Amino acid sequence: SLSLLAESDDNNFILQGTQVKDVIIKPDAPNTLLLDKHADYIAAYGSKKDDYEYTLSEYLRMSGIYWGLTVMDLMGQLSRMNREEIIEFIKSCQHDCGGISASIGHDPHLLYTLSAVQILSLYDSINVIDVEKVVDYVKGLQQEDGSFAGDKWGEIDTRFSFCAVATLALLGKLDEINMDKAVEFVLSCMNFDGGFGCRPDSESHAGQIYCCTGFLSITGQLHKVNADLLGWWLCERQLPSGGLNGRPEKLPDVCYSWWVLASLKIIGRIHWIDKAKLRSFILACQDEETGGFADRPGDMVDPFHTLFGVAGLSLLGDEQIKPVNPVFCMPEDVLQRVGLQPDLLS
Amino acid sequence: MHSKRLKKIEPKQFYNLMCLFFYFRDRKEWADLEPVPQDDGPNPVVKIAYSEKFTDVFDMFRALLKNDEKSERAFALTAEAIELNAANYTVWHYRRVLLQALDKDLREEMKYITAIIEDQPKNYQVWHHRRMVVEWLNDPSEELQFVAEILSQDAKNYHAWQHRQWVMQEYKLWDGELEYVEELLEEDVRNNSAWNQRHFVISHTSGYSDSAILEREVQYTLKQIKKAPHNESAWNYLNGILQDGGLSSYPGLLEQVTELQDTCSSPYLTAFLVDLYEDALETNSSSYDQQETLNKALELCKLLAEEKDTIRREYWNYVSRSLQNTYGSGDPVASSSDPPPPSSSQQPDTEPSDP
Numbered sequence: 001s002l003s004l005l006a007e008s009d010d011n012n013f014i015l016q017g018t019q020v021k022d023v024i025i026k027p028d029a030p031n032t033l034l035l036d037k038h039a040d041y042i043a044a045y046g047s048k049k050d051d052y053e054y055t056l057s058e059y060l061r062m063s064g065i066y067w068g069l070t071v072m073d074l075m076g077q078l079s080r081m082n083r084e085e086i087i088e089f090i091k092s093c094q095h096d097c098g099g100i101s102a103s104i105g106h107d108p109h110l111l112y113t114l115s116a117v118q119i120l121s122l123y124d125s126i127n128v129i130d131v132e133k134v135v136d137y138v139k140g141l142q143q144e145d146g147s148f149a150g151d152k153w154g155e156i157d158t159r160f161s162f163c164a165v166a167t168l169a170l171l172g173k174l175d176e177i178n179m180d181k182a183v184e185f186v187l188s189c190m191n192f193d194g195g196f197g198c199r200p201d202s203e204s205h206a207g208q209i210y211c212c213t214g215f216l217s218i219t220g221q222l223h224k225v226n227a228d229l230l231g232w233w234l235c236e237r238q239l240p241s242g243g244l245n246g247r248p249e250k251l252p253d254v255c256y257s258w259w260v261l262a263s264l265k266i267i268g269r270i271h272w273i274d275k276a277k278l279r280s281f282i283l284a285c286q287d288e289e290t291g292g293f294a295d296r297p298g299d300m301v302d303p304f305h306t307l308f309g310v311a312g313l314s315l316l317g318d319e320q321i322k323p324v325n326p327v328f329c330m331p332e333d334v335l336q337r338v339g340l341q342p343d344l345l346s
Numbered sequence: 347m348h349s350k351r352l353k354k355i356e357p358k359q360f361y362n363l364m365c366l367f368f369y370f371r372d373r374k375e376w377a378d379l380e381p382v383p384q385d386d387g388p389n390p391v392v393k394i395a396y397s398e399k400f401t402d403v404f405d406m407f408r409a410l411l412k413n414d415e416k417s418e419r420a421f422a423l424t425a426e427a428i429e430l431n432a433a434n435y436t437v438w439h440y441r442r443v444l445l446q447a448l449d450k451d452l453r454e455e456m457k458y459i460t461a462i463i464e465d466q467p468k469n470y471q472v473w474h475h476r477r478m479v480v481e482w483l484n485d486p487s488e489e490l491q492f493v494a495e496i497l498s499q500d501a502k503n504y505h506a507w508q509h510r511q512w513v514m515q516e517y518k519l520w521d522g523e524l525e526y527v528e529e530l531l532e533e534d535v536r537n538n539s540a541w542n543q544r545h546f547v548i549s550h551t552s553g554y555s556d557s558a559i560l561e562r563e564v565q566y567t568l569k570q571i572k573k574a575p576h577n578e579s580a581w582n583y584l585n586g587i588l589q590d591g592g593l594s595s596y597p598g599l600l601e602q603v604t605e606l607q608d609t610c611s612s613p614y615l616t617a618f619l620v621d622l623y624e625d626a627l628e629t630n631s632s633s634y635d636q637q638e639t640l641n642k643a644l645e646l647c648k649l650l651a652e653e654k655d656t657i658r659r660e661y662w663n664y665v666s667r668s669l670q671n672t673y674g675s676g677d678p679v680a681s682s683s684d685p686p687p688p689s690s691s692q693q694p695d696t697e698p699s700d701p
Contacts, residue, residue: 055397059435059436153474193586197542203542248582249537272664
């Protein structure tokens with residue numbers, strides 16, 4: 001198949017006479033899993049606190065910690081992270097309204113509230129924060145039409161519907177919101193191609209689809225999905241390189257190996273992806289020198305893509321990695337301990 | 347050592363950081379404030395130069411937040427902070443609080459947010475801020491032109507499209523949008539966002555139930571397919587608008603699509619035919635010979651699985667088996683990836699799994 005590809009311009013290749021937007025994996029790209037290097041990369045990340053990129057990303061620090069801890073746990077290396085420091089940090093990030101911020105001195109937001117609750121679940125320390133207030137905060141963000149705002153400023157997005165129910169599920173408090181309305185809103189975001197966007201009529205996007213299928217799994221409504229149609233749209237994300245994109249005519253990105261793959265797993269159609277080709281794409285995104293994964297081969301690595309590369313490989317069945325839950329993107333053993341078994345279609 | 351493509355730091359940003367900068371901590375108008383250092387770990391022994399300005403600005407920002415200060419200097423500082431890190435949502439919150447507390451000129455704010463978005467168009471916060479200002483002003487008059495500007499730089503910017511859809515629905519600005527979508531599709535017929543927008547506009551205006559409208563859309567889509575056959579979006583759109591009525595019963599559709607096979611072949615065309623045949627079988631259409639239709643559908647699935655779309659062979663084999671099992675007259679076909687039959691079935695599966 002490589003012989004059918006001729007480079008036309010940057011990232012546009014000719015396959016069987018037609019232009020295809022994709023990458024070409026070089027023959028010397030990594031093809032074995034370098035788990036030790038990734039563990040070293042994550043363990044060292046953030047220890048150089050003057051690093052510009054680290055400083056710039058303070059506004060998402062809680063999610064950054066969740067990405068790092070989760071991938072370390074999946075690799076069996078969680079003990080290398082500073083549990084006490086992180087728990088203290090989270091305690092300092094809960095505001096009076098109950099919501100949790102990305103970092104100290106930042107405003108609370110649903111995104112970081114979920115990340116915080118996920119981290120505390122990993123550490124089995126949920127009760128260091130005021131759980132009742134978290135529930136109040138989440139409830140308070142539900143709108144009349146069932147949607148959820150991300151914070152008091154009112155941005156509406158199906159990502160926040162997912163954050164809301166995932167947070168409450170981990171706390172065992174799903175019954176505190178208007179479930180019917182919440183479901184109604186998410187279903188109103190289902191498009192003509194079977195996919196979901198961020199609001200009604202928004203273009204179908206793999207990240208939003210992950211949030212919506214995850215939401216429908218948690219709320220027990222997966223039967224409302226057109227699994228064959230959505231599964232088809234999702235498996236269409238696979239490009240000749242083996243990588244997955246997020247919507248038609250876009251480049252592949254390792255994080256879509258998670259959003260797309262987890263969605264397919266949730267709706268019971270993960271076998272519609274060519275697993276071998278996807279695995280080789282993900283492995284090619286590793287950096288042999290620094291450890292970590294980049295969005296595509298040859299780019300700079302970061303913790304976000306490292307988590308989703310490893311989690312994707314776990315979903316593909318790599319036995320060196322702990323099984324990952326496709327709904328919560330957390331180790332299955334953590335969810336078993338919490339007592340959560342969200343539905344998946346078969 | 348192979349070269350790595352660096353994460354993009356905007357050139358202007360980098361220049362700003364490297365320039366001589368009169369730190370806030372040294373300015374006498376700021377002398378009354380005690381800067382608050384970042385609080386997520388011990389300070390490093392050696393600070394790298396480009397982080398000096400960043401630290402200075404954000405230390406001051408934290409001081410202002412701590413005192414809940416609502417002043418012009420605070421407002422000015424938010425602009426500095428945004429320039430350094432436009433993704434910091436707390437700074438944007440604070441700026442909005444100040445816009446209201448100081449009763450700032452919102453028209454000026456529109457100019458400001460316009461410039462920021464032009465610089466950094468792929469950021470949730472900037473677009474949400476713009477939406478808030480538009481809402482406060484209750485004036486959408488610049489929005490469609492502005493979004494078109496942004497889309498001219500990146501026609502698939504997801505945030506830009508969200509904003510555009512919000513403006514159109516909120517203020518009922520539907521006129522001229524179909525023409526705009528067509529312009530975009532002229533420029534790039536594979537722009538999935540534009541196809542989505544086409545569906546959005548028509549759904550919210552004329553709808554698709556008028557047969558003249560539907561026919562117009564079918565012909566438009568087929569025309570675009572002729573121009574660029576390997577186009578997932580166009581085929582998805584065609585499928586999407588015909589779902590309700592049923593592909594197999596749409597007059598002349600089978601003929602028109604079959605005609606395209608010689609010059610405009612693609613896996614999408616073949617897939618579309620499979621969908622069409624499946625619809626004919628499902629509706630037990632009298633215009634189709636059921637057995638012949640099943641055979642054609644199975645033949646196409648095999649072609650896709652083995653030759654034309656091998657990366658999705660599992661999907662095509664699944665479709666094949668489903669068609670066989672539902673409409674075939676032989677024993678049920680199973681594969682190794684199907685779940686096992688329920689234990690109450692009369693006979694165990696004896697069919698071999700797919701080659």
